[in-house]
Amino acid sequence: MSLKTIEEENSARARDRINVLHARNRHQWWRLIWLLVGPGILVMLGENDAPSMLSYSASGSQFGIGFFLPFVALTFVMAFIAQEITVRLGAVSKTGHADLIYRRFGRFWGNFAMGDLIFTNLLTLVTEFVGIVAGAGYFGIPDTVAVLGGVGIVSLALVVGRYWLWERVTLLMALGNLIFIPVAILSHPAWGQVASSFATWHPLPAGGFGSNTLILLLADIGATITPWMLFFQQGAVSDKGLTTKDVTHGRVDTAVGALLATMAAAACIVATAPLYLHHMNASQFGTAQFAQALTPYIGHLGSALFALGILEAGLVAATTISTSSAYAFGEVTRRAHSLNVPAKKAPAFYLVLILIAMVAGGIVLIPGFPLEAVVIMVNVIAVLTMPPAIGFLLILANDSEIMGRYKSTRLLNTLGIGVGLFVSIAGIIYALSVIVPGFTL
């Protein structure tokens, strides 16, 4: 990385920091929040991606309003616990997650972590483009045009030239995830039952926790906790230039993101519950079929909004996941990796960002590729690769040389280990359900 490139990156970041300092000195708290939020909301709404919304749709349509609503809320609490650590890591170290893993654990372990990230990112990106194609297909947009449009949106990073502007544009898109709330309202749910399910976790899934229910449970966990989120948020916090003074705002940002994402996820479950009430077998539904099947219950407007939500979810996640891949690549290869650096100064960073999106989009266009199988399993695979990622995260969060007084407290460690155990045990239960015929909880 040349000195001139570093200066250019720092110069852009300094402008953002001066705005923050002025807001802080003048006690403009709302402006301060506006300036400092971003990575947390983006990562949480970004994780409400196309396969996640499909997973929530499957939960709502197969089990209705009940156990899965509070369960999804719980998974977002766990996501907050994991992502809060990345806020501290990014604000204290001012560098990305991959960089820290390579520096502290060496190339051997770093390569494993990167292997997990690249594998899950590429698979997840494929499913984002499945969502983009399915959502666009509802409006009669051809697959090729939809894929090109998706790659075009990801490529916006090339022209904005500033992290701040990129973050604001992507945030605006990400708020589109809340489109599932009016869709839920259009389904005229029994709001008393919705409130009751959050309080009692009932009714439990009909038929108990068999293999298919466990896959859905795992998919819902994978819809909120995945490796790319760790790499993305730490990279974004570092690129945004947050400092140790901003940790509290970073936590607020992440909590608000978790809350918004929970609302959108719960809305998706509520919106698809009519399919359960009308005994429609939605177990084999693809993304597009949900929108069409819901038409009799939420009308054409509701269906169109649902399809738009899937399209938007795919577009936002394609953007954030591509960016997380590019951050990790730049950190590992020690090349310029900032959205504050123009494309001509960081060609490798932007090339990876766009290339991975193009490859994923291209795979979706291959005739006969088993897209639905990938969509169903991608969240499951994401969960299964989480335990080592949480292991690295917790070790780094307790690394006194990096974190100093910001290292995790006993309470935060207990919560973090709890998330790691939960994810690991969920994976073991899933494995048992696959290996042992007839296994149920």
Add this chain to the structure above:
Amino acid sequence: MVRAESTVNLSDLSDLDAQKIWVDEVLAEHRASQVQIEQLGLLKLSTGLKGLMWLLRLYVIFMVVVVIVNVFQQTH
């Protein structure tokens, strides 16, 4: 950092690229962190921690096999 908070003037924002010294002041904490990170060496992992990391790695490899078996079961 404190000095930067008191000396920076909004009206001079447009000249920031030329004001390298301001950039240095505003990003003082960033530069200190960069220096600290550059000096980091490998973390000394205890035997227990290494064992845990290998266990988690084997967990992922095992689970990938399980997923392949599961996909095979579902498609046949």
